[in-house]
Amino acid sequence: xxxxHPILSGSAASIAxxxxxxxQSTQAVVDWLQQPEMYRGKTVAELRDSIQLHFxxxxxxNQAAIARAVALFLKDSLAVHHPQCVAHLHCPSLVxxxxxxxxxxxxxxxxxxxxxxPSATIIEITLVEWLRGLVGYQPGDAGVFTSGGxxxxxxxxxxxxxxxxxxxxxxxxxxxxxxxxxKIKVLCSAQAHFSVQKNMALMGLGYQSVIAVKTDNVxxxxxxxxxxxxxxxxxxxxxxxxxxxxxxxxxAGAIDPxxxxxxMAAEHQIWLHVDAAWGGALLLSEQYRHYLDGxxxxxxxxxxxxxxxFQTISCGAFLLKDARHYDLxxxxxxxxxxxxxxxxxxxxxxxxxxxxxxxxxALKLWMGLEALGKKQYAAIIDNGIRLAQDxxxxxxxxxxxxxxxxxxxxxxxxxxxxxQVPAADVALLNQQTADALLxxxxxxxxxxxxNGITCLKxxxxxxxxxxxxxxxxxxxxVQTARQLxxxx
Ligand SMILES: Cc1ncc(COP(=O)(O)O)c(C=O)c1O
Numbered sequence: 001x002x003x004x005h006p007i008l009s010g011s012a013a014s015i016a017x018x019x020x021x022x023x024q025s026t027q028a029v030v031d032w033l034q035q036p037e038m039y040r041g042k043t044v045a046e047l048r049d050s051i052q053l054h055f056x057x058x059x060x061x062n063q064a065a066i067a068r069a070v071a072l073f074l075k076d077s078l079a080v081h082h083p084q085c086v087a088h089l090h091c092p093s094l095v096x097x098x099x100x101x102x103x104x105x106x107x108x109x110x111x112x113x114x115x116x117x118p119s120a121t122i123i124e125i126t127l128v129e130w131l132r133g134l135v136g137y138q139p140g141d142a143g144v145f146t147s148g149g150x151x152x153x154x155x156x157x158x159x160x161x162x163x164x165x166x167x168x169x170x171x172x173x174x175x176x177x178x179x180x181x182x183k184i185k186v187l188c189s190a191q192a193h194f195s196v197q198k199n200m201a202l203m204g205l206g207y208q209s210v211i212a213v214k215t216d217n218v219x220x221x222x223x224x225x226x227x228x229x230x231x232x233x234x235x236x237x238x239x240x241x242x243x244x245x246x247x248x249x250x251x252a253g254a255i256d257p258x259x260x261x262x263x264m265a266a267e268h269q270i271w272l273h274v275d276a277a278w279g280g281a282l283l284l285s286e287q288y289r290h291y292l293d294g295x296x297x298x299x300x301x302x303x304x305x306x307x308x309x310f311q312t313i314s315c316g317a318f319l320l321k322d323a324r325h326y327d328l329x330x331x332x333x334x335x336x337x338x339x340x341x342x343x344x345x346x347x348x349x350x351x352x353x354x355x356x357x358x359x360x361x362a363l364k365l366w367m368g369l370e371a372l373g374k375k376q377y378a379a380i381i382d383n384g385i386r387l388a389q390d391x392x393x394x395x396x397x398x399x400x401x402x403x404x405x406x407x408x409x410x411x412x413x414x415x416x417x418x419x420q421v422p423a424a425d426v427a428l429l430n431q432q433t434a435d436a437l438l439x440x441x442x443x444x445x446x447x448x449x450x451n452g453i454t455c456l457k458x459x460x461x462x463x464x465x466x467x468x469x470x471x472x473x474x475x476x477x478v479q480t481a482r483q484l485x486x487x488x
Pocket of ligand 1: 089100147148149150151153168193195246248249250275278304
């Protein structure tokens with residue numbers, strides 16, 4: 001029978017339907033969590049064959065729809081919490097984050113206006129004020145939660161662009177882009193996240209606007225090359241609207257020299273945005289907080305809590321040093337943030353966000369901070385960084401493995417290279433090894449390219465993983481590579 005009480009409400013029938021649906025779903029999750037496999041190993045073609053939408057005149061009802069989702073989705077999901085699941089900056093989630101999701105989803109608050117999210121708006125503002133303090137900004141509430149690093153980087157770049165034009169007496173918001181746009185540039189390291197390019201293209205300035213600064217031997221921005229690229233741009237008659245520094249590059253976890261870059265940006269009056277999507281986690285670290293010295297000098301900062309803060313997707317934040325810059329994107333919608341409401345001091349977050357309707361993701365971080373406390377949060381962040389150092393040391397002692405770069409945060413870049421493999425085949429062997437491990441369902445190891453070298457990547461965020469787990473993984477990497485060689 002189709003669900004006769006489809007809407008969540010206070011009626012007894014709806015509450016009973018809600019409890020049944022949630023109990024059935026959580027029980028399915030509990031069963032799934034106890035599966036030993038990381039992935040059941042289905043291929044793209046197999047999933048394509050088995051996954052089909054059932055949308056007929058009569059619905060299946062909640063119970064059957066949940067059962068189908070368990071069969072089609074849950075059972076062939078990737079177990080992100082599995083110790084051998086280490087390919088990406090994709091974290092296992094905190095239990096408290098799951099509980100927060102229940103509250104967020106059931107209440108379905110929307111963060112655009114206070115009348116749609118009264119307590120939630122105040123919680124988010126309070127958290128933004130706290131995060132600003134953590135970064136070292138002046139007290140204030142300029143900042144907002146975002147869908148993640150890409151959107152936060154877009155906000156930083158967009159405000160940098162609009163501030164650049166505003167200094168020249170032009171409002172991009174009102175009049176759009178003008179002039180020779182091919183002369184407007186952004187400088188970031190060659191290892192900066194690709195969202196810089198994508199966002200510049202989205203903003204009408206194209207990939208051509210991004211000048212890549214060289215990196216040093218551990219993937220940090222080379223400040224001498226930054227100075228040189230700045231001078232070259234100026235000599236060509238170009239104008240640099242922003243420098244993007246990265247605190248925690250996606251592969252190497254490299255943190256650019258923030259204070260030196262900030263000094264250069266200040267000297268040339270250029271907006272500095274710091275993408276701390278990964279490294280921002282060190283704000284809570286006991287041992288490594290000083291890696292972020294200079295972050296407070298940035299005009300804007302990206303933080304991302306669905307990486308090493310262990311929150312469920314999505315959960316990010318954008319922080320803006322000088323609140324006045326928010327005027328550059330301000331829009332007043334009579335139905336959301338009217339003059340009348342604002343004159344009475346009614347807060348609204350729509351004027352700080354690119355989104356209108358928006359999830360209350362801030363609650364996850366709020367509850368995570370309260371549940372774990374300073375010591376435990378610091379411990380689970382620092383654990384990954386220390387583990388990466390131990391793993392790197394282990395790899396240097398292995399005959400068939402080669403460390404490609406010294407770890408900085410919680411990632412390890414290495415390659416498998418049994419002695420008999422010709423140099424030209426090493427890249428392909430590494431790629432095939434990672435593919436074979438995923439196809440067998442036993443491990444998910446990243447494949448990337450660093451300084452032209454194809455290598456494997458372990459992103460060791462999971463605080464429950466220990467060196468012995470990684471040794472098991474590395475043994476299967478070597479064994480799989482050897483089997484592939486034998487089959488050739
Ligand atoms: C350094 C960095 N910045 C930004 C992003 C994009 O973040 P998101 O995937 O949350 O949009 C990533 C993603 O891995 C990243 O590593």
